[in-house]
Amino acid sequence: MTRRDEIECWLTDMDGVLVHENQALPGASDLIQQWRDQGTPFLVLTNNSIFTPRDLAARLRTSGLDVPEESIWTSALATADFLKSQMPGGTAYVIGEAGLTTALHEAGFIMTDTNPDYVVVGETRSYSFDAITKAIRLIGKGARFISTNPDATGPSAEGPLPATGAVTAMITKATGRDPYVVGKPNPMMFRSAMNRIGAHSENTAMIGDRMDTDVVAGIEAGLHTILVLTGISDRSEIERYPFRPDEVLRGVDELVVREPIETEL
Known part of the structure; x- marks a missing residue:
């Protein structure tokens, strides 16, 4: 030790x-x-994969913490880093926010809903039935299933919110495929x-x-x-x-x- x-x-x-x-x-x-x-x-x-490191650094400053954005590591960054090591220049259909899409873009990935290499699910406050349906169909056609994190719920002032793990559970139930969780x-x-x-x-x-x-x-x-x-x-x-x-x-x-x-x- x-x-x-x-x-x-x-x-x-x-x-x-x-x-x-x-x-x-x-x-x-x-x-x-x-x-x-x-x-x-x-x-x-x-x-949390919603925010970019720059967003989080700004939020932390309002809390009284001076953390440089280069000193923040999110599940979105870890996911992008992992996928880049697996398939450089790959393609992905993404359910998520700017923190995830920005990380994947910077890792050289192309966002598409046409025969993507990966379906990547991260945190978002605007899950849509259409997007989840698209993810299920793409995974059924062979896209690899990735999740940024397994958290089933997230906190809010009003109580718990459904989070990434809850949505991926629905996709798993429909496809019979478990995601590889990076976070x-x-x-x-x-x-x-x-x-x-x-x-x-x-x-x-x-x-x-x-x-x-x-x-x-x-x-x-x-x-x-x-x-x-x-x-x-x-x-x-x-x-x-x-x-x-x-x-x-x-x-x-x-x-x-x-x-x-x-x-x-």
Whole structure:
């Protein structure tokens, strides 16, 4: 097990770790600034594929966090990175928002609904019956089925919303085909993030608030795992799982290095 003082690179989840309901959590701003001041490689990860890194950087700034867009890694970027490695210059029919379509365009993919290599489903707030029907028919004709993330629901002020996993479940039921899911808890998302910053699993840590995504994927990727209790999982939930994080902290404020206060003798 890697000791915390041996960590040279950091991956961290966003919601429930750095922010909650668009408000920065205690210590989050200081931790980001600490990493930037020290030149520590880091990435903020999110399974949300709706927004581009530029969008998310702007949203984080309104929450009081100064995170450069190049330090944000989304499931859309991870999906585009994976598909580029599999079929450079391929084609895709996409159900999703700008975060996903932009990532695929920048990876060299062509968006089409005519015999695409892939059907890619990501987060969107405007799923349409026609688009889902088209996806089902294209998969039936041989298009490979990809999903950015498995999350069945997402949060809103009014309550849970159906998310990517709920829509892909409907497509799976109609086609008999399961998607390949790139985002957490697939450790591939962590590996692609580490490649982005030139990190190695032996000296990289993952901070998350969920045992079933952040921690398990971090363990499978060989990372030092830190669970914070400011989001989904609490101490009682840890007991439900056969695996354990390397550390359990109250929040990211415990990772901020405080300068000692000098006192006069």
